Amino acid sequence: MMSDSRVSSVIQEWVSSYPGQPHSQPLNPIASNQAAQSSQMSQMDMISYGQSHTGIIRGVTDERVAEQMMGLPYLSYDTSCLSSNPNSGTSNHHQTHAGAQQDFSPFLLPRAPVTKRSISKDSAEYRLRRERNNVAVRKSRDKARRRILLTQQRALQLQEENQKLQMKIGQLTQELDTLKHILSQRHLQGGEDGTPQESAI
Amino acid sequence: MMSDSRVSSVIQEWVSSYPGQPHSQPLNPIASNQAAQSSQMSQMDMISYGQSHTGIIRGVTDERVAEQMMGLPYLSYDTSCLSSNPNSGTSNHHQTHAGAQQDFSPFLLPRAPVTKRSISKDSAEYRLRRERNNVAVRKSRDKARRRILLTQQRALQLQEENQKLQMKIGQLTQELDTLKHILSQRHLQGGEDGTPQESAI
DNA sequence: GGGGATTGCGCAATGT
DNA sequence: CACATTGCGCAATCCC
Known part of the structure; x- marks a missing residue:
């Protein structure tokens, strides 16, 4: 199905898929984003987002929820970490009040955990x-x-x-060899008869 | 950098990336999965959704992680649906205690919504x-x-x-033409001098 | 700044 | 049953 001849169309489309340069590709799986904050909290954290009202509660209750990931630099898919660290990655990610973060590079981020901008879910x-x-x-x-x-x-x-x-190159090469051979023969012999040139091709 | 000659290595790896056939590719962006059942509530919907926030406060604390998905059959990227259905997808997904299910087709499924198999988060x-x-x-x-x-x-x-x-084909073709030309000349003239064969290449 | 486009990630359903 | 894939939503970022 489909005409085999229309090969170029695909190329055409393909080219259009890459307008310029793909921006800057991460290329490096890990470390592409520090990930520390990464994602997902369970959701609710935002409701208070540092506000007082909802109260302290969430502070507490939520912790549990506060889980997953913490952006550990899991340099491999080593499962061993699972056993070693049961809740392993669990950390929350609420960027805001997350207090349990590692405090490395405290100055790298804007630093405005509280009083952020409660978008309220x-x-x-x-x-x-x-x-x-x-x-x-x-x-x-x-x-x-x-x-x-x-x-x-x-x-x-x-x-x-x-x-x-x-294949075509192979063909041409062979053809060429033949002609060269013929020519060299003629050259040696001074050429006399009318050997058909195209015959051997 | 890297020797330009080692072109095959990439191919090698590439080939190994495709063991057999890529199974059955969706090929059809939409409708690939019916998705109907998923659900999700916005998480907090449980907490109150109209409650006075602080209120009971997620009393249920545990729902905590409820999240996403709604799997509506969005047949296109039409944004219009946004306005039509504000909270659209929100629904929860805790399979366990979620009692608000539609009861359509009560006989199609095993029917054991409750007392299912609470894996309990x-x-x-x-x-x-x-x-x-x-x-x-x-x-x-x-x-x-x-x-x-x-x-x-x-x-x-x-x-x-x-x-x-x-390029190579172009070269070979040209070379061939040259030789053919020479041969035809000789053929016509009966060949006499010793024109160097490789000269014109 | 604001909005679409990308991307890393976790979840859940499903495939192997 | 464990791991692999895949579609999806979320949030951070990128990029106009």
Whole structure:
């Protein structure tokens, strides 16, 4: 199915997938972002976000929730850490009140944990932003998926093309050898008969 | 840097990235999974959702981590849905005590919403599983990233190689034409002098 | 600054 | 049952 001849179209699309330079690619899996803060809290933390009201409570109750990740530099997928550190990564990530952070490089960040900007979850505005971002994310991932697919196709196509070119080179080379041979023969003999030139090709 | 001659190494790696067939690729961005069941509430919806925040305060404290997903069949990136459904996805997902399910198709599912199999979050066992999965996910994604990178490199490399091959073909063709021309000349004239064969190349 | 685009990450469902 | 994949939402960032 599909005309085999239209190879160029894929390339065309592929090229368009890479407008300029892909910005700066991380290239380095780890350390691309310090990750310390990373993501997700369970969610609720924001409600208070350093405010007093909700009170201390969350401070406490939440801790538990405060979990996951802490951006440990897990340099490998070593599972051993699991056993060694049961709650291992658990740390929360609420950037705000997270007090349990390692305090390394305290000066690197802006440093404004409390009194940040309580966007308050459940707010309509928040949901709107989230929803919009979700749409953008889906779109972006779709795009990425397509791009990857195109790259794969392109690679396959180029591979085929390569083989054909190599074949052609082989052919031409052989043809050339033949002609050279013929010529050298003639040269040696001074050329006399009318050997058909194209015959051996 | 790196010897330019080692082109094959990348290919080598690339090939190893695709053991067999990539299973069945979605190919269809939407509708890949029906997703219907997921749910999620915005987390706090449990806490009060209209309560006077501080109030009971997430009384339920435990729900804590409830999160995302709603899996609405968003057939496109249409943003209009945003306005139409403000809290849209919010719903919770704790499979356990979530009692608010729609009861449609009561007979299709095993039907055991409650008393299901409360894996109970916060259980050590649950955390262990989660943590393990997280590790696996990171590993898998890393692998995917590497594979993509290799494919891109491979494509670029093949492209270069292609250009070289094309050049070579051009060269050979020209050389061939030259020889053919010489031969035809000799053929016509019966060949006499000793024109150097390689001269014109 | 504000909004879409990217990206790392955890969760859960599902595949192997 | 454990690990691998994958779709998804969240939050941080990037980049206009």
